[in-house]
Amino acid sequence: MDRRRFLQSSSLIAAATAAATLQPTAWAAAAQVPALPIPPRLVADAQGRVVLTAQTGTSRLRGARATATWGFNGALLGPALVLPRGKPVTVEVRNRLPQPTSLHWHGLLIPGRADGGPESPIAPGQSWTAQLQTDQPAATAWYHPHPHHTSGLHVAMGLAGLILIDDPDSAIAALPQRWGVDDIPLVLQDKRLNASGQIDYQLDAMTAAVGWFGDLMLTNGVAAPQHRAPRGWLRLRLLNGCNARTLNLATSDGRTLYVIASDGGFLAEPVALKTLEILPGERFEVMVDARSGTPFDLQTRPVMQMGMTLPPFDAPVTLLRVQPAGDAGPGRLPDRLATLPALPGASALKTLTQRRLALSMNPMLDAQGMQALMARYGMQAMAGMPMDHSSGHGEHGAMKLDLHSANLINGQAFDAARPLFDARVGQPERWTITGAGDMMRHPFHIHGTQFRILSENGRAPAAHRCGWKDTVHVENATSEVLVRFTRTADRAKPYMAHCHVLEHEDTGMMAAFTVSA
Numbered sequence: 001m002d003r004r005r006f007l008q009s010s011s012l013i014a015a016a017t018a019a020a021t022l023q024p025t026a027w028a029a030a031a032q033v034p035a036l037p038i039p040p041r042l043v044a045d046a047q048g049r050v051v052l053t054a055q056t057g058t059s060r061l062r063g064a065r066a067t068a069t070w071g072f073n074g075a076l077l078g079p080a081l082v083l084p085r086g087k088p089v090t091v092e093v094r095n096r097l098p099q100p101t102s103l104h105w106h107g108l109l110i111p112g113r114a115d116g117g118p119e120s121p122i123a124p125g126q127s128w129t130a131q132l133q134t135d136q137p138a139a140t141a142w143y144h145p146h147p148h149h150t151s152g153l154h155v156a157m158g159l160a161g162l163i164l165i166d167d168p169d170s171a172i173a174a175l176p177q178r179w180g181v182d183d184i185p186l187v188l189q190d191k192r193l194n195a196s197g198q199i200d201y202q203l204d205a206m207t208a209a210v211g212w213f214g215d216l217m218l219t220n221g222v223a224a225p226q227h228r229a230p231r232g233w234l235r236l237r238l239l240n241g242c243n244a245r246t247l248n249l250a251t252s253d254g255r256t257l258y259v260i261a262s263d264g265g266f267l268a269e270p271v272a273l274k275t276l277e278i279l280p281g282e283r284f285e286v287m288v289d290a291r292s293g294t295p296f297d298l299q300t301r302p303v304m305q306m307g308m309t310l311p312p313f314d315a316p317v318t319l320l321r322v323q324p325a326g327d328a329g330p331g332r333l334p335d336r337l338a339t340l341p342a343l344p345g346a347s348a349l350k351t352l353t354q355r356r357l358a359l360s361m362n363p364m365l366d367a368q369g370m371q372a373l374m375a376r377y378g379m380q381a382m383a384g385m386p387m388d389h390s391s392g393h394g395e396h397g398a399m400k401l402d403l404h405s406a407n408l409i410n411g412q413a414f415d416a417a418r419p420l421f422d423a424r425v426g427q428p429e430r431w432t433i434t435g436a437g438d439m440m441r442h443p444f445h446i447h448g449t450q451f452r453i454l455s456e457n458g459r460a461p462a463a464h465r466c467g468w469k470d471t472v473h474v475e476n477a478t479s480e481v482l483v484r485f486t487r488t489a490d491r492a493k494p495y496m497a498h499c500h501v502l503e504h505e506d507t508g509m510m511a512a513f514t515v516s517a
Contacts, residue, residue, distance in 0.1 A: 038180035042079035065197035070157040078161030085167035107141030112489025118148035137170035139265040152502035176331030190214030211244025232329035252297035261285035264450030264468025266338035279443035281500035406507035413508030447495040454480040
């Protein structure tokens with residue numbers, strides 16, 4: 001029983017989503033459409049310091065019932081942290097949660113000691129201080145927890161926020177720049193609630209295999225909100241903050257999405273698309289023409305994952321309703337955006353250090369654990385069966401599944417004490433990441449770098465994916481990236497490379513590595 005045959009069962013999808021049917025028409029039937037919440041911009045004080053407090057709270061995610069959530073400086077999500085290029089900012093992270101957490105600065109070029117991976121836990125009631133000094137162009141990054149085994153839970157509970165790298169030298173005056181007016185931040189996440197209206201998160205055999213999928217789409221923590229925008233060009237800063245779900249974005253009336261930036265900053269020029277697929281952890285900045293004043297919806301359309309569309313999102317679901325009104329804004333779509341360095345030629349690439357990372361499910365989990373569980377309990381029962389931290393057989397002969405090593409890189413589960421290799425500062429490397437023979441979609445993220453994609457799933461990258469990236473698509477094929485590190489990371493505080501399906505990361509599909517001077 002291999003993963004391919006295992007995932008092809010329609011029963012798996014029903015169990016993996018465990019979702020009540022949500023009809024897209026439910027959005028239109030809402031009696032009152034909420035306004036889009038805009039996260040406040042958080043800037044350092046005169047001493048260059050900011051505080052982020054991870055805390056508990058309650059939010060109304062569906063109906064009037066209160067749902068327990070976690071957030072930074074509030075009940076859900078967090079403020080947009082502004083980091084001026086080249087200026088030091090000290091961030092104090094306070095943990096007021098009932099369990100340990102950590103905080104990773106996803107997309108920043110900073111040393112390993114400040115990166116905030118699983119090797120930097122913050123105990124309940126304690127604090128951790130990170131010294132951040134970015135030296136990279138303007139971009140939209142994000143921050144989120146990274147404690148090993150519980151990253152998925154912490155993000156599902158609501159811990160995430162945007163980072164805005166402020167670089168006057170790479171700013172483009174023509175772009176919309178009025179925060180929350182025509183420069184609009186959108187954190188997109190799916191959630192799953194139980195019958196009591198609480199976030200229903202379990203890390204079990206099924207979610208370790210396919211990831212945690214929700215049945216409720218939220219935009220900045222609200223279902224299908226409305227934004228009253230000026231007529232004119234709008235700039236959407238998009239983050240796929242889902243644990244495992246890929247989003248396929250389009251407008252309800254088919255108007256063009258002009259992609260102007262990816263993970264690491266501006267593209268060379270705008271790329272016109274009708275649909276934009278965003279993997280978990282990715283960010284894109286998109287321009288939309290609203291000069292006509294005609295309202296439209298931003299939607300997520302059905303996307304194929306594991307060879308099928310995942311219910312309940314097998315029809316378009318509204319993420320945001322845009323109502324243009326009033327005078328036109330001053331922003332416009334530039335013809336040119338940034339100058340990107342040319343990629344090395346084939347002969348030069350051959351001289352670079354090459355590394356290979358193979359992503360796979362643990363063969364014991366694949367061949368033995370899945371088969372034994374399905375034979376004994378059936379697919380539906382398996383979805384709720386927790387994975388054990390040991391191996392062998394338990395009570396009544398049930399197969400225990402090793403939570404720590406369900407997913408692997410180069411045949412090994414994550415071990416922070418055993419870095420996979422050491423890279424050198426300033427020396428470009430060619431990394432090959434393969435998921436051949438594995439049906440799963442792996443958004444592969446590398447800490448401490450913004451890279452360029454050489455090939456993605458065996459093909460040349462799409463035009464809007466040719467800029468600076470920190471996440472690459474790997475799905476039953478091989479992708480290659482050109483990486484270069486500008487900061488060091490030692491064995492005590494190494495960088496991480498991992499699948500950004502958080503349940504894959506939490507169950508072993510992560511590798512530590514160091515970077516020396």
